[in-house]
Amino acid sequence: MKKNLTVFFSVCCLQVLGQKNLVHENWHGKIDAALYLVKQYEPVLFEQTVRQAYIQLSDCAKQGMAAFATKDYRFQETIEWIMIDVDQADKKSIKNLASLIVHEALHLNRWGHGDTGKTWGTMTPQERDQEHTYIFNYQLSFLKKIGANKSDISYYVYLMTSLGLPIYK
Ligand SMILES: [Zn+2]
Numbered sequence: 001m002k003k004n005l006t007v008f009f010s011v012c013c014l015q016v017l018g019q020k021n022l023v024h025e026n027w028h029g030k031i032d033a034a035l036y037l038v039k040q041y042e043p044v045l046f047e048q049t050v051r052q053a054y055i056q057l058s059d060c061a062k063q064g065m066a067a068f069a070t071k072d073y074r075f076q077e078t079i080e081w082i083m084i085d086v087d088q089a090d091k092k093s094i095k096n097l098a099s100l101i102v103h104e105a106l107h108l109n110r111w112g113h114g115d116t117g118k119t120w121g122t123m124t125p126q127e128r129d130q131e132h133t134y135i136f137n138y139q140l141s142f143l144k145k146i147g148a149n150k151s152d153i154s155y156y157v158y159l160m161t162s163l164g165l166p167i168y169k
Contacts, residue, residue: 020054022054023057030094031097034095034098034101035055038105041142042142045106049109050082050105052080053069053080053104054081055082055084055101056082057084058085059086060083060085061087065085066100067082067083067084067101067103067104068104069107069108069111070083071108071111082105083104084097084100095147096152098142099139099143099152099156103139106134107131110131132163132165136159136163136165139156140153143156
């Protein structure tokens with residue numbers, strides 16, 4: 001019975017969000033809750049970018065990342081992915097996960113479509129820093145807007161400082 005309810009809940013959320021959420025059902029509740037927060041507080045970003053992307057969990061920590069975004073371009077079609085580290089999905093708060101989704105969606109928004117245009121792999125270190133300055137500052141404002149814990153906010157302040165990225169006042 002409990003399993004049926006979980007499946008029902010997952011299907012409901014999927015329909016409401018229209019989201020290509022490919023994460024295993026064990027994490028659906030948490031990732032869907034994070035997606036709802038993004039939809040509520042960043043409706044334009046959600047409609048234009050997040051809804052189009054496939055959300056998946058992966059072993060991103062092996063590459064030293066909490067999450068990453070990527071675009072596949074095949075047969076004249078661009079497929080966008082937001083990959084979240086499975087440990088982050090387990091341990092981080094829903095608000096923190098929502099901010100990770102916002103971060104990665106902003107990358108997808110700024111990169112070119114198709115096989116032209118810049119993506120992370122073709123950017124210079126300086127261009128990457130510029131992009132991350134904009135994105136991390138956006139992420140910080142998002143965390144404040146949704147009332148995230150002080151520890152979540154101070155983690156990103158620490159991360160930006162250690163990456164040498166300026167923080168907007
Ligand atoms: Zn990034």
